[in-house]
Amino acid sequence: MKMTVDFEECLKDSPRFRAALEEVEGDVAELELKLDKLVKLCIAMIDTGKAFCVANKQFMNGIRDLAQYSSNDTVVETSLTKFSDSLQEMINFHTILFDQTQRSIKAQLQNFVKEDLRKFKDAKKQFEKVSEEKENALVKNAQVQRNKQHEVEEATNILTATRKCFRHIALDYVLQINVLQSKRRSEILKSMLSFMYAHLAFFHQGYDLFSELGPYMKDLGAQLDRLVVDAAKEKREMEQKHSTIQQKDFSSDDSKLEYNVDAANGIVMEGYLFKRASNAFKTWNRRWFSIQNNQLVYQKKFKDNPTVVVEDLRLCTVKHCEDIERRFCFEVVSPTKSCMLQADSEKLRQAWIKAVQTSIATAYREKGDESEKLDKKSSPSTGSLDSGNESKDKLLKGESALQRVQCIPGNASCCDCGLADPRWASINLGITLCIECSGIHRSLGVHFSKVRSLTLDTWEPELLKLMCELGNDVINRVYEANLGKMGIKKPQPGQRQEKEAYIRAKYVERKFVDKYSISSSPPEQEKKIVSKSCEEKRLSISKLGPSDQGRASSLSSEGERQDSSVLLDSKHLNPGLQLYRASYEKNLPKMAEALAHGADVNWANSEENKATPLIQAVLGGSLVTCEFLLQNGANVNQRDVQGRGPLHHATVLGHTGQVCLFLKRGANQHATDEEGKDPLSIAVEAANADIVTLLRLARMNEEMRESEGLYGQPGDETYQDIFRDFSQMASNNPEKLNRFQQDSQKF
Incomplete structure (x- = not known):
């Protein structure tokens, strides 16, 4: 390569040398402008390309969404999926192309401008500086008078040193110019060649991709031609059918049904x-x-x-x-x-x-497997028929309820006639029934028996636990105690009239109940029960917040006096008192026995502030006991002499599951006790977030139903979902509802 500036001319510092420098410097300045412009254009191109890739990817995702939407059409789904995959590959190829462009053009040329041109500028500055110093030394040397020998020598020495430095820096500057002129060619060509090779690879990849896709596209085109012909044929058939139906007489809809x-x-x-x-x-x-x-x-x-x-x-x-x-x-x-x-x-x-x-x-x-056919159709009876996956979920729930309940002793056959595999239940009695006996139970009225299907209905968790606490063997020991003594035999399956008479005598007239066998515990056992119950109450109180301990202590003292009164009268219990005591003891068989002997489910203990069995169940802390009393007609709003109903007591004790249950069963949360406090104000005082949430949500739902005129309706789905979640938690994971008590212990 020919040198741009000659080294010999550099030593002479001739006008030709200065003209050559001026030309080179102008050329380098223009080169810098051109390179800067090219780098900026490259950056803009890369940014635009990336934006194109983003838009292209969104378009490709739209094709995939359309493919998923067309899942019922195999041809459309397959072709769109294949095309979207190919477009995704092209997006990847574009991304690689822009990455290589950034490395070959932007990065490489920017480096040349920042490194090599910077060295040239630095060398130029040094040359201009030493050149000026040389000119000054020459002028000074020329101006010294010959009679001043000392100044002559000094000027001569300075000129000599300056010339030497000038030659050294000038030679370096010329070297830098020649190297730059040589390197600029290789840098520019190398970056552009790399850029073009990147394009070559991009188009080769695209060609290979669509070469593979070509045969499929050709087959699809032929298939599309057939689809067009078929669509035209279907159109003619539909037009003919439309014309035929249009000629029919539609003056009356009666004939179509x-x-x-x-x-x-x-x-x-x-x-x-x-x-x-x-x-x-x-x-x-x-x-x-x-x-x-x-x-x-x-x-x-x-x-x-x-x-x-x-x-x-x-x-x-x-x-x-x-x-x-x-x-x-x-x-x-x-x-x-x-x-x-x-x-x-x-x-x-x-x-x-x-x-x-x-x-x-x-x-x-x-005949035969009718119940199994009903199960397979899975049609719930609690207000709506679900379809698709929802119906499968309901069926699973039904089968789970059936399996759990039939595992209880005696529940594998009908409680009244003994027919195997019963699919119905009386939820207030806690027994299983065949379909024929369930129909007879329905005719008795809900105050005697509430019938529900074990396979068709959705079971609330507390109701399912209630069924598992009782069972056919437990109930029959009570309601059929004197059956053998009276010489009466149970009816057989298929004897409809005999069944009706037997079931009415058993549950309505209670003819087979041993009226003199009401159970009572031995005195020593009663003392243990009283001691244990008092200890449980004190433990519950210790877990409450300070603001509620006084009120809860009052409840505890009432319960202890009640336990004492029960102990004194244990040998001569009346049915109401037995129900009252068993409700606190969480003893459902004893409660069922008391009801069979005629106990009033709303019996009030006049010696203990007129507390009811339902209030005692709250004090005992059992959700299932409360559910059993409510299913048998307990008044959820009956209050004691202090004006507190079951909801008040459950709120004071922080029993979230019971609060949820009472609200679902229509408890009046606006009622106030003798202190003028309703359950919500008590819960707010105690800072029990779960109970406050339930009470406020129930109040909002009540106001919404009243404003919209939805009297007797359950409310919106959010309200139902939240209460359903609390019910599930209270029955299956009660420890999760102990957050309030656990948090209170920290303070």
């Missing part, structure tokens, strides 16, 4: 009916009704879960209703409720009545 008890989808009949609401206004609403899975259900919208009107058509009757102003009405009556419905015409009314009657008759003709 038919029932089929053997329908493959399980729907015997469906159509619109007007339903009279059970609210105070008796409003009529049009709903879509269907008979399916031996149930009568309806729904407002297609997406709504169907609501069950009758859970088992075998337990209901249907009849015409002519005593109201509306026409074409009929009534479906079950043991627990009735539903007034209205058809659009007399023909439709007759069709619905016949469909219900036929469904009832068909269900009764079925």
